[in-house]
Amino acid sequence: MTGPLHLGADIGGTKIEGVLVAADGTVLAHHRVPTPAREGRDAVLGALLTLLAELRGHAPAGLPVVGVGLGTHGVVSHHDGVVTLASGALPGWTGTPLRRAVEEELGLPVVVDNDVNVLAYAEMAFGAGQGHQDLLFVTVGTGVGGAVITDGRLLRGEHGSGGELGHAPVAAAAGLPCSCGAEGHLDAVASGTAIARAYTAAGGAELSTSQIARRAAEGDPRAQTALAVAGSALGEAVGGLVSVLDPALVVIGGGVASCGDHWWEPLRRGVRAAALPLLRDVPLRRPRLTRAAAARGAAALAARTLLPPSSRQAPATPRAPARPEAAESPGTAEAGAA
Numbered sequence: 490m491t492g493p494l495h496l497g498a499d500i501g502g503t504k505i506e507g508v509l510v511a512a513d514g515t516v517l518a519h520h521r522v523p524t525p526a527r528e529g530r531d532a533v534l535g536a537l538l539t540l541l542a543e544l545r546g547h548a549p550a551g552l553p554v555v556g557v558g559l560g561t562h563g564v565v566s567h568h569d570g571v572v573t574l575a576s577g578a579l580p581g582w583t584g585t586p587l588r589r590a591v592e593e594e595l596g597l598p599v600v601v602d603n604d605v606n607v608l609a610y611a612e613m614a615f616g617a618g619q620g621h622q623d624l625l626f627v628t629v630g631t632g633v634g635g636a637v638i639t640d641g642r643l644l645r646g647e648h649g650s651g652g653e654l655g656h657a658p659v660a661a662a663a664g665l666p667c668s669c670g671a672e673g674h675l676d677a678v679a680s681g682t683a684i685a686r687a688y689t690a691a692g693g694a695e696l697s698t699s700q701i702a703r704r705a706a707e708g709d710p711r712a713q714t715a716l717a718v719a720g721s722a723l724g725e726a727v728g729g730l731v732s733v734l735d736p737a738l739v740v741i742g743g744g745v746a747s748c749g750d751h752w753w754e755p756l757r758r759g760v761r762a763a764a765l766p767l768l769r770d771v772p773l774r775r776p777r778l779t780r781a782a783a784a785r786g787a788a789a790l791a792a793r794t795l796l797p798p799s800s801r802q803a804p805a806t807p808r809a810p811a812r813p814e815a816a817e818s819p820g821t822a823e824a825g826a827a
């Protein structure tokens with residue numbers, strides 16, 4: 490095991506998880522604490538800083554911690570590490586200057602991204618997408634989220650919402666209200682919330698998606714239809730993106746991805762029907778990482794993209810990116826150890 494070491498953390502509405510990792514990706518320490526979300530921004534920041542300081546204390550003598558990667562709930566401005574939009578899961582989190590707060594406290598360079606992006610990065614670095622640099626990542630739980638990695642780099646977009654697949658328009662969602670306030674978006678027909686709503690609207694009981702999946706497996710046609718409509722709509726959106734991005738594979742996770750063939754088969758058919766014929770056999774894979782995946786992804790992002798502090802002192806030319814990304818090539822700093 491060699492240095493340098495990196496810290497990674499994932500800040501969610503219910504828990505904050507952190508890791509200390511070696512240069513080869515080995516996890517040297519792993520901690521998890523509840524998020525004091527109801528106590529507000531300062532309490533959440535305090536819990537994060539305490540967690541990071543404790544993890545840093547696990548660094549073996551002579552091996553310095555040189556950078557920090559953070560994944561957080563919400564939309565993040567990648568250039569300055571500010572949370573630009575967070576939901577009610579983290580009250581007051583919108584506007585938090587996360588990068589500056591952690592850099593000032595720890596005296597280390599920090600990179601901040603959203604939680605789905607760092608999960609996608611983890612799957613590329615040492616999960617289902619290992620060895621590839623072009624990956625489409627989709628997560629379907631309560632809502633539909635996504636991330637895009639092209640040529641080894643995360644797509645952030647101008648406002649930090651790049652890769653947000655859930656708000657792509659799909660035909661099956663026509664007229665349905667979306668969580669964002671618009672209508673006709675994928676999230677309104679393919680999310681776990683939408684599946685449960687469709688099942689109830691068809692006369693079924695109020696059930697979780699895993700219960701609906703069980704009913705579908707037992708032959709309940711309403712459950713089968715709810716899953717098929719959702720899977721097919723996701724396939725349409727994913728197939729369209731596959732045509733645009735030409736990823737090596739699509740990694741599809743989240744609770745709904747455990748709903749079985751009544752969801753997966755319409756999804757596969759939807760992708761095949763929507764994608765450019767040349768690309769219709771793109772592999773659809775489940776995520777391979779479970780334990781501390783987002784925190785590990787954040788640490789890997791830091792290891793591969795943060796510049797040494799010395800090079801960050803150079804005067805920036807006007808309009809230059811606040812944080813140019815150098816050496817973002819997979820397979821150099823992290824080798825995929827668990």
Ligand SMILES: [Zn+2]
Nearest residue numbers: 656667669674
């Ligand atoms: Zn929407």
